[in-house]
Amino acid sequence: MLRSEQKPFDEIKGYLEGEKKVFILGCDGCAQSSQTGGMPQVLAMKKLLEGAGKKVTGYTVIDFLCQKALVASRLCPLEDTVMEADSLVVLTCGVGVQAVAAMVHKPVHPGCNTISLGGSRGEWRGTERCLECGDCLLHYTGGICPLTACSKSLRNGACGGASDGRCEVSPEKPCGWELIYERLKEVGRLDQLKQFIPPKDWNKQRPRPELLSTSLWALEQENETSEEGRG
Amino acid sequence: MALREAIESGKFAVTTEVGPLKGTDTSEVMEVAEILKGKVDGVNVTDQQSAVMRLGSLATCALLVEKGLDPVFQMTCRDRNRIALQSDLLSAHVLGIRNVLVISGDFPTLGDHIDAKDVYDLDSEQLIWTVNHMNGGHDLAGNELKGKTDFFTGAVVKPVSDTEASAELQLAMMEKKISVGARFFQTQAVYEGDAFERFMKRAAQFKVPVLVGIIPLKSVGMARYMNKNVSGVFVPEELIDEMGKAEDKTAKGLEIAARLINGLKDLCQGVHIMAIGWEKKVPEILQLAKLA
Numbered sequence: 001m002l003r004s005e006q007k008p009f010d011e012i013k014g015y016l017e018g019e020k021k022v023f024i025l026g027c028d029g030c031a032q033s034s035q036t037g038g039m040p041q042v043l044a045m046k047k048l049l050e051g052a053g054k055k056v057t058g059y060t061v062i063d064f065l066c067q068k069a070l071v072a073s074r075l076c077p078l079e080d081t082v083m084e085a086d087s088l089v090v091l092t093c094g095v096g097v098q099a100v101a102a103m104v105h106k107p108v109h110p111g112c113n114t115i116s117l118g119g120s121r122g123e124w125r126g127t128e129r130c131l132e133c134g135d136c137l138l139h140y141t142g143g144i145c146p147l148t149a150c151s152k153s154l155r156n157g158a159c160g161g162a163s164d165g166r167c168e169v170s171p172e173k174p175c176g177w178e179l180i181y182e183r184l185k186e187v188g189r190l191d192q193l194k195q196f197i198p199p200k201d202w203n204k205q206r207p208r209p210e211l212l213s214t215s216l217w218a219l220e221q222e223n224e225t226s227e228e229g230r231g
Numbered sequence: 232m233a234l235r236e237a238i239e240s241g242k243f244a245v246t247t248e249v250g251p252l253k254g255t256d257t258s259e260v261m262e263v264a265e266i267l268k269g270k271v272d273g274v275n276v277t278d279q280q281s282a283v284m285r286l287g288s289l290a291t292c293a294l295l296v297e298k299g300l301d302p303v304f305q306m307t308c309r310d311r312n313r314i315a316l317q318s319d320l321l322s323a324h325v326l327g328i329r330n331v332l333v334i335s336g337d338f339p340t341l342g343d344h345i346d347a348k349d350v351y352d353l354d355s356e357q358l359i360w361t362v363n364h365m366n367g368g369h370d371l372a373g374n375e376l377k378g379k380t381d382f383f384t385g386a387v388v389k390p391v392s393d394t395e396a397s398a399e400l401q402l403a404m405m406e407k408k409i410s411v412g413a414r415f416f417q418t419q420a421v422y423e424g425d426a427f428e429r430f431m432k433r434a435a436q437f438k439v440p441v442l443v444g445i446i447p448l449k450s451v452g453m454a455r456y457m458n459k460n461v462s463g464v465f466v467p468e469e470l471i472d473e474m475g476k477a478e479d480k481t482a483k484g485l486e487i488a489a490r491l492i493n494g495l496k497d498l499c500q501g502v503h504i505m506a507i508g509w510e511k512k513v514p515e516i517l518q519l520a521k522l523a
Contacts (some may be wrong), residue, residue: 152309152335152349156356157404159335160389160419161462162397168462169338178396193403196411199313199357199371 001030002093002132003211004037004112012045012089013052015109015139019086021055023078025100027092028063036112037061037091045091045111057084065096068126071103082106094130094138094145101143102128107187108143110136116207134204140192142183149176155197233301234273234330235383237501238415238440244501245522246303246417246442247513248275251286260291263510264298270514270523273330275303275417275503279310282342289319293326303385304328307336312352313361313371320365324380332385332417333358356407359384363412386413388441389463390421390430402433409439417503419463420446422470424494431498440500447488447509447516451475485512489519496520 016022024042031037039061046056058081062074075082082088087107090097093114101108116132129148137155138145147153151169158177161168165178184190237244249263267274274295278288292302304323306316323331335355339347353361361371368379386408392398405416416434421427421443434441446464448454451474454466470487477483492502502522506513517523 151338152351152354154335154351154354156354156407158397158400160387160397160401161337163393163462165394165396169340175397177400178394181396181400190399190403193400194407194410196356196360196407198360199353202352 001033001117002095002114002130003117004031004034004093004114006036006041006091006112007110007136009048012109012111016049016052016054016087016089019054019107021057021085022049023057023082023085023088024049024059025065025088025090025092026059026061027065027096028061029066029092029096031065031092031096031112032061032063034112037065037096041091045089049089057081065090065092066099066126066128068099068103071099075104094132094136095128097136097138098128098130098143098145099126101138101183105186107189108138110138112136113204115211116205117211132205133200135201137197140195140197141180142187142189142192144176144180144183146176146180149179151176155200157193234303237272238383241500242272243496243522244273244440244442245271245504245517246273246275246501247271247504247506247510248277248303248305249291249510250277250280250507251288251291253283253285255286257286257291257294261294261298264295264300266511267513268298268300270517271300272501273301273303275305275332278305278307278334278336279342280337282309282337282339282344282347284342284344289323289326289328292323292328296327301330302328303330303332305332305334306358307334308351308353308355308358309336309339309349312350316353316358317361317365317370320362320380320382321376324382329381330383330385331362332387333362333413334387355386356404356411359386359408359413360411366412383414384412385415385417387418388416388434389419390434390443391419391423391426391463391465393462398430405434405439406437409437413439415440415442415500417442418444420444420457420461420505421495422464422466422491424491424498426465427495428498442501442503443492443495443499444503444505445488445491445516446505446507447512448474448484449507449509450480450484481512484509485516485519488516492516492520492522 026037026042089109089111091111097110113134113136114132115134131147162175167173167175276288276291292304295302333355362384365380388405454471457464
């Protein structure tokens with residue numbers, strides 16, 4: 001499983017500048033267990049967004065957002081409310097956000113950061129890859145991760161070495177940044193290419209010591225702590 | 232005249248580059264420096280070009296300063312993290328180096344130490360931003376520098392692309408590089424006036440000097456190799472034919488280079504000649520192009 005934590009609301013609000021209508025998507029897989037993208041968190045996000053003057057055209061929780069076929073089939077009945085929105089806020093891991101971006105022809109904003117479990121895996125992923133960097137950039141890159149799609153993990157654009165859209169380092173794969181360009185063009189957000197991404201805090205990618213144990217153990221610890229807090 | 236003054240004065244700037252060798256023998260680079268002295272505005276020193284390990288750009292730039300040339304310290308993001316990059320920038324300033332050219336750098340697997348770990352802690356835009364910070368008297372962590380740097384920062388752009396995505400990314404990144412501190416650009420080698428003109432029509436809006444890249448052709452094989460393997464290089468068939476028919480390939484290669492410079496010079500603000508082994512022939516190219 002993947003662990004995530006919600007981004008500060010101000011950061012999410014910043015992504016939505018200039019947008020009025022938004023659809024909220026949660027995930028009943030890891031995000032539900034992480035308590036970052038289950039139904040309670042989706043409803044809380046709806047309240048916050050409405051409080052910030054946004055119209056929420058719809059919301060749902062799907063299991064699992066990391067699986068593109070499920071994303072497409074579950075969103076089908078909600079197509080009208082999804083299409084009415086300017087964009088989607090997706091409360092889940094970096095894989096889920098990328099899978100949604102690949103299936104929905106709309107700008108997609110990550111509502112969570114995926115935090116490192118230091119090598120633990122096991123979700124039902126497709127071609128999307130998340131580095132668990134703890135500081136999700138998918139808002140700026142059309143829902144395609146530059147850390148995993150680009151061989152050099154460049155954050156601000158292509159290295160210029162691609163030939164016919166193929167990566168210079170691994171010609172069997174496409175240039176990640178050319179994919180990002182095509183996606184941003186498709187969703188009408190090419191302006192994002194001019195956004196400067198400052199140097200990354202790589203510490204956020206380091207697994208936290210408490211998460212180096214099993215993720216289940218970590219969740220139990222967290223529940224205990226929050227129960228103590230309540231008492 | 233130093234490179235910065237040449238570019239800022241609006242004069243057509245001329246730069247070239249040298250590649251240090253693998254080992255401690257600097258005699259070849261020093262010979263080239265002697266020949267280039269007074270003939271060019273700046274000399275780039277490549278940084279582990281093609282990811283092949285060799286003598287460093289920093290040390291070689293310092294030797295060029297001693298010789299009275301104005302070096303351009305090429306820095307890739309491939310081999311050093313932000314601590315080493317910033318430290319090398321401070322070292323460069325202390326050694327009298329005043330120009331830096333930022334590139335991302337070929338991946339280690341393209342070089343001769345294919346098992347090396349790539350770094351890219353900073354990407355090229357972030358490194359340009361870092362140089363700008365240091366020129367302003369602070370390091371990336373926000374600490375004040377005791378004595379700030381004073382670098383004239385250059386970046387690279389590929390004017391001719393094979394896909395729309397690549398072409399648009401190049402322009403968007405050029406704009407982004409300028410916004411974080413790039414003051415001039417050097418381009419990938421250009422062989423087609425029309426394609427370069429189309430690029431400059433769009434790049435001119437940024438009002439930042441562009442030095443067009445020129446690689447003299449040495450043979451038909453070299454032209455075909457670059458067309459096949461070097462991203463952004465497109466040598467037209469007419470030029471390849473012309474090389475093929477020439478009896479004296481060297482003279483023809485130099486003549487074509489000079490002709491290209493003359494055809495392109497009204498479109499841009501300078502030329503950057505990448506002679507790749509023909510560094511000693513650069514003055515001859517400049518003479519043929521009537522720039523000397």
